[in-house]
Amino acid sequence: xxxxxxxxxxxxxxxxxxxxxxxxxxxxxxxxxxxxxxxxxxxxxxxxxxxxxxxxxxxxxxxxxxxxxxxxxxxxxxxxxxxxxxxxxxxxxxxxxxxxxxxxxxxxxxxxxxxxxxxxxxxxxxxxxxxxxxxxxxxxxxxxxxxxxxxxxxxxxxxxxxxxxxxxxxxxxxxxxxxxxxxxxxxxxxxxxxxxxxxxxxxxxxx
Amino acid sequence: xxxxxxxxxxxxxxxxxxxxxxxxxxxxxxxxxxxxxxxxxxxxxxxxxxxxxxxxxxxxxxxxxxxxxxxxxxxxxxxxxxxxxxxxxxxxxxxxxxxxxxxxxxxxxxxxxxxxxxxxxxxxxxxxxxxxxxxxxxxxxxxxxxxxxxxxxxxxxxxxxxxxxxxxxxxxxxxxxxxxxxxxxxxxxxxxxxxxxxxxxxxxxxxxxx
Amino acid sequence: xxxxxxxxxxxxxxxxxxxxxxxxxxxxxxxxxxxxxxxxxxxxxxxxxxxxxxxxxxxxxxxxxxxxxxxxxxxxxxxxxxxxxxxxxxxxxxxxxxxxxxxxxxxxxxxxxxxxxxxxxxxxxxxxxxxxxxxxxxxxxxxxxxxxxxxxxxxxxxxxxxxxxxxxxxxxxxxxxxxxxxxxxxxxxxxxxxxxxxxxxxxxxxxxxxxxxxxxxxxxxxxxxxxxxxxxxxxxxxxxxxxxxxxxxxxxxxxxxxxxxxxxxxxxxxxxxxxxxxxxxxx
Numbered sequence: 001x002x003x004x005x006x007x008x009x010x011x012x013x014x015x016x017x018x019x020x021x022x023x024x025x026x027x028x029x030x031x032x033x034x035x036x037x038x039x040x041x042x043x044x045x046x047x048x049x050x051x052x053x054x055x056x057x058x059x060x061x062x063x064x065x066x067x068x069x070x071x072x073x074x075x076x077x078x079x080x081x082x083x084x085x086x087x088x089x090x091x092x093x094x095x096x097x098x099x100x101x102x103x104x105x106x107x108x109x110x111x112x113x114x115x116x117x118x119x120x121x122x123x124x125x126x127x128x129x130x131x132x133x134x135x136x137x138x139x140x141x142x143x144x145x146x147x148x149x150x151x152x153x154x155x156x157x158x159x160x161x162x163x164x165x166x167x168x169x170x171x172x173x174x175x176x177x178x179x180x181x182x183x184x185x186x187x188x189x190x191x192x193x194x195x196x197x198x199x200x201x202x203x204x205x206x207x
Numbered sequence: 208x209x210x211x212x213x214x215x216x217x218x219x220x221x222x223x224x225x226x227x228x229x230x231x232x233x234x235x236x237x238x239x240x241x242x243x244x245x246x247x248x249x250x251x252x253x254x255x256x257x258x259x260x261x262x263x264x265x266x267x268x269x270x271x272x273x274x275x276x277x278x279x280x281x282x283x284x285x286x287x288x289x290x291x292x293x294x295x296x297x298x299x300x301x302x303x304x305x306x307x308x309x310x311x312x313x314x315x316x317x318x319x320x321x322x323x324x325x326x327x328x329x330x331x332x333x334x335x336x337x338x339x340x341x342x343x344x345x346x347x348x349x350x351x352x353x354x355x356x357x358x359x360x361x362x363x364x365x366x367x368x369x370x371x372x373x374x375x376x377x378x379x380x381x382x383x384x385x386x387x388x389x390x391x392x393x394x395x396x397x398x399x400x401x402x403x404x405x406x407x408x409x410x411x412x413x414x415x416x417x
Numbered sequence: 418x419x420x421x422x423x424x425x426x427x428x429x430x431x432x433x434x435x436x437x438x439x440x441x442x443x444x445x446x447x448x449x450x451x452x453x454x455x456x457x458x459x460x461x462x463x464x465x466x467x468x469x470x471x472x473x474x475x476x477x478x479x480x481x482x483x484x485x486x487x488x489x490x491x492x493x494x495x496x497x498x499x500x501x502x503x504x505x506x507x508x509x510x511x512x513x514x515x516x517x518x519x520x521x522x523x524x525x526x527x528x529x530x531x532x533x534x535x536x537x538x539x540x541x542x543x544x545x546x547x548x549x550x551x552x553x554x555x556x557x558x559x560x561x562x563x564x565x566x567x568x569x570x571x572x573x574x575x576x577x578x579x580x581x582x583x584x585x586x587x588x589x590x591x592x593x594x595x596x597x598x599x600x601x602x603x604x605x606x607x608x609x610x611x612x613x614x615x616x617x618x619x620x621x622x623x624x625x626x627x628x629x630x631x632x633x634x635x636x637x638x639x640x641x642x643x644x645x646x647x648x649x650x651x652x653x654x655x656x657x658x659x660x661x662x663x664x665x666x667x668x669x670x671x672x673x674x675x676x677x678x679x680x681x682x683x684x685x686x687x688x689x690x691x692x693x694x695x696x697x698x699x700x
Contacts, residue, residue, distance in 0.1 A: 002312070006312060006315065006316035007316070009316045009317065010315070010316045010317070010319070010320040011320075013317065013320045013321050013324070014320045014323075014324045017320075017321065017324035017325055017327075017328065018324060018327075018328070020328060021328065021331055021430070021433045022430065029275075029278055030278065030281055031321060032325075033278040033279070033281040033282040033285065034281050034282070034284075034285040034317070034321065035285070035318075035321040035322065035325065036261070036282050036285070037281065037282035037283060037284065037285025037286040037287075037288075037289070038285040038286065038288070038289040038313065038317055038318055038321070039318070039322075039514075040257070040258045040261050040262065040282075040286050041285070041286045041287075041288075041289035041290040041293065042289060042293075042318065042513070042514065043254040043255060043257075043258055043513075044254075044255060044258055044290065045289070045290065045293035045294075045297075045303055045310070046254060046303070046513045046552065047251050047252065047254045047255050049293075049297060049302075049303045050251070050303075050513070050551055050552045050553060050554070051247075051248060051251030051252070051254075051553070051554055052251070054551075054553075054571075054572065054573060054577075055244070055247065055248050055251070055553070055570075056248060058572065058573075059572065064572070064579075065568070065572040065573070065579060074241070075248075077245065078244070078245035078248040078249055079248070081245065081248075081249045082248055082249050082251070082252040083252075085249060085252040085253060085256070086252060086255060086256070086259075088256060089259045095209050098209070098210075098213040098416050099212060099213055099216060100249055100252070101213070101415060101416070102212075102213035102214070102216040102217040102220075102415075102416075103216055103217075103220055103245065103246070103249055104246055104249055104250055104253075105217055105407060105415050106216060106217035106218065106219065106220030106221040106224075106407070106408065107220045107221070107224055107242055107243070107245075107246045107558060108246075108404075108557070108558075109217070109221045109224075109403075109404035109405075109407040109408050110220065110221040110222070110223070110224025110225045110228075110404070110408065111224055111557050111558065111561065111613070112400050112401070112403075112404040113225055113400075113401050113404045113405065113408075114224070114225060114228040114617075115557060115609075115612040115613050115616070115617075116397040116398075116400045116401050116404075116612070117397075117401065118612070118616045118617060119611060119612025119613060119615070119616035119617070119642075120393055120394065120396075120397040120612060121394065121397050121398070121401075123616060123640045123642050124390055124393060124394055124397075124636060124640055125394070126640065127390070127636070127639055127640030127641070128390065136379075136383050139383050139384060139387065140383055140386070140387045140639075141387075142387075143383070143384055143386075143387025143388055143390075143391065144387045144388075144390045144391045144394070145391075146391075147387065147388045147390075147391025147392060147395075148391045148394060148395060150391075151391070151392070151395045168388075168391070169347055170347075170350060170384075171384050171387055171388040171391070172388045172392075173347045173348075173350040173351045173354070174350060174351075174354045174380060174384040174385055174388065175384070175385045175387075175388035175389055175392075175632070176351050176354075177350065177351040177352065177353065177354025177355040177358065178354055178355070178358045178380055178381055178385040178632050179385075179629075179632045180351070180355045180358075181354070181355045181356075181357075181358030181359040181362065182358065182362070182628040182629065182631055182632050182648070182649060183333070183628060183629050184333055184337070184355075184359055184628075184677065184680060185359065185362060185363070185628040185649050185650065185651065185673065185677070186484070186487060186627050186628030186629045186649055186650075187326075187327075187329045187330040187333050187628075188330050188440065188672075188673055188676040188677070189486050189487045189627075189628065189649060189650035189669065189673065190323065190326050190327040190329065190330060190483065190484070190486055190487075191327045191330035191331075191436070191437075191440055191676070192440055192444070192486060192650070192669040192672045192673060192676075193323060193327065193485060193486025193487075193665075193669075194320075194323055194324050194327040194486075195437075195440050195441050195444055195672075196444055196486070196665060196668070196669065197320070197323075199441065199444050199445055200444075236565070239561075240562055240565050240566070240569055242558075243555070243558040243559070243561055243562040244562060244569055244570065246555055246558040247553055247554055247555030247558050247559055247562070247570060248554075250554040250555055250556075250558075251553075251554040253554075254513070254554070300576075301576055301577055302575055302576045302577070304516060304517045304520045304551075304575060305576075306520060306521070306524055311517060314517050315517075318482065318514070319482040319485070320482075322481065322482040322483055322514070323482040323483060323485060323486070325483070326482075326483035326484075330436065330440075330676075331432070331433045331436055331437075334432050334433070334436045334679075334680055334683065335429045335432050335433070337680060337683065337684050337687075338427070338432055338683040338684065338686075338687045339687065341684050341687065341688075342687070342688055342691050343688055352684070352688075356681055356684070359677045359680065359681060360677060360678070360681065362649070362651050363651060363670060363673050363674040363677050364450035364451060364452055364453070364670050364671070364674055365450065365671075365674035365675075365677070365678060366674075367453055368450070374453055374455070378455060378456070381632065381635055382635060382638075382639065385632060385635065386635040386636050386639055389632060389633060389635065389636050390636040390639075393633075393636060
């Protein structure tokens with residue numbers, strides 16, 4: 001019975017959102033505001049259940065799973081940084097949140113340098129160093145180089161650079177076209193998912 | 208104080224992470240792991256940042272009976288329902304995502320349809336936009352259009368029904384010219400990210416402090 | 418107003434209605450078309466198939482309801498294949514709103530196997546055959562950190578059971594104990610798995626992604642940074658074909674086809690109208 005009521009609620013909310021296609025209306029606004037409200041609660045609950053509780057409260061305050069007292073009490077540092085992040089809530093001390101932001105930005109930047117070199121630059125360049133013994137390989141190498149030339153704005157695009165950039169545009173347009181095709185596919189899939197729910201799960205209840 | 212300490216924190220954490228990449232042995236490896244755990248913990252708090260503003264604004268709207276206060280009440284009701292369901296799930300089932308808990312009920316019958324339908328609307332908008340704006344005005348636009356058409360047909364079963372070579376052409380586009388351009392773009396992004404990360408660590412890029 | 422003028426100023430709601438009908442009619446009549454399996458999907462399937470029985474596979478749920486129709490069928494197919502091969506599954510999530518889908522998928526597929534099981538040994542048991550670690554914030558930091566020790570981030574599973582109390586997790590400490598990662602991706606987490614877990618620790622990776630993300634994965638496939646790629650609902654349908662268990666991916670393929678054809682018809686009509694009107698305006 002609860003699942004039947006739930007399916008009706010879900011169907012009602014689905015139709016309320018779809019009603020926006022006709023025009024903006026109170027049913028859509030209702031669903032939109034409800035969505036924002038439940039999402040906000042979701043964020044609070046998740047922060048507690050998957051961050052603060054298992055990564056701070058359990059190891060630091062309850063001492064679960066931590067043998068070394070240094071490992072236990074050093075967690076005061078990220079706890080303080082986390083609270084500093086929330087200093088944005090109080091305008092007078094909002095600047096303190098920069099300390100927490102700096103911690104995340106510094107670590108992300110450090111990871112960014114090593115990750116991009118090891119994870120993108122080297123393997124992708126290695127993947128482009130192909131024997132020029134097939135048309136596909138030649139197209140691939142030309143495509144990579146001319147795309148890079150197109151995005152190289154430090155020199156004026158004339159002469160050979162202009163010709164390279166011109167070829168690069170052809171590859172970029174082919175790439176954007178392919179991305180558009182795949183994006184259409186993705187969006188239609190979402191619509192299929194919702195209509196599938198309405199036809200299979202909800203209308204099924206009428207039978 | 209307001210700028211120097213954040214810049215120092217960024218510099219130290221960034222340098223430690225880079226150094227520990229090259230020297231993963233102790234004590235550097237342990238330092239890296241500790242920083243990564245801290246990052247994970249602190250990042251979780253960012254989820255909360257918007258919530259305060261959102262709730263405060265809507266409670267004010269309700270209290271002052273401002274225009275649209277009814278919708279603010281709906282938002283608050285949604286928040287309370289989901290929050291209570293979550294607390295009950297945690298108390299009774301020791302887990303937020305226990306399948307028979309009230310939180311999963313709210314998730315399945317409210318959050319999923321709302322979010323999924325919100326994104327499903329994009330199918331209609333992309334169709335309308337394609338009809339109105341997708342014009343073969345230039346050679347580049349024509350190329351984009353032709354590629355999109357081949358991919359859209361070749362990637363679904365009807366493509367093979369129309370012409371059995373279409374899926375193979377689609378595969379080739381994805382694996383050769385499309386991939387080549389994407390590789391060029393990603394290499395460019397990688398170079399940009401490295402340069403930007405260095406600027407951030409060295410304190411030359413400070414926009415994140417504003 | 419002549420035909421072409423009408424065509425140029427076509428009411429958007431007519432387009433919406435046409436698209437809605439193009440999708441809903443094949444769903445109502447349950448129309449099905451044969452699905453051709455592409456090489457990247459076959460490679461993904463083979464990566465799991467070739468592993469020795471009882472291997473440990475990590476599945477990352479990096480999506481939410483906004484891409485559930487594309488990625489949930491992939492999750493179900495991968496779980497069916499893993500459990501049929503008696504592989505162990507360690508599930509975790511990088512997207513907070515998506516983790517429940519992982520739990521729903523595990524529950525559904527383990528239920529299917531347990532309904533057919535005749536003994537405890539045949540059954541799919543939580544803690545022994547699969548584990549749900551839950552969600553932690555951190556993305557790339559988490560991915561790098563797990564390469565050293567899972568327990569530093571997940572001291573317990575999503576229900577609070579310490580990892581060492583779960584038989585499956587006793588021997589799992591870092592990526593050395595993981596044979597393959599299946600990342601189900603709706604955003605950038607896939608790139609990060611490849612860049613941080615794959616490149617740094619040599620973790621074998623298979624990606625299942627939404628249609629939006631899939632074109633950004635081919636260069637990883639060519640450079641052998643990933644073992645296989647399952648892209649979009651079509652990819653999901655292909656995987657369902659390979660595991661011989663048709664589901665919502667396969668069922669959606671006719672609707673997907675009709676919608677694509679309709680969209681192309683609209684684009685062609687729009688272009689015809691545009692060029693006719695443009696020709697008339699020019700003296």
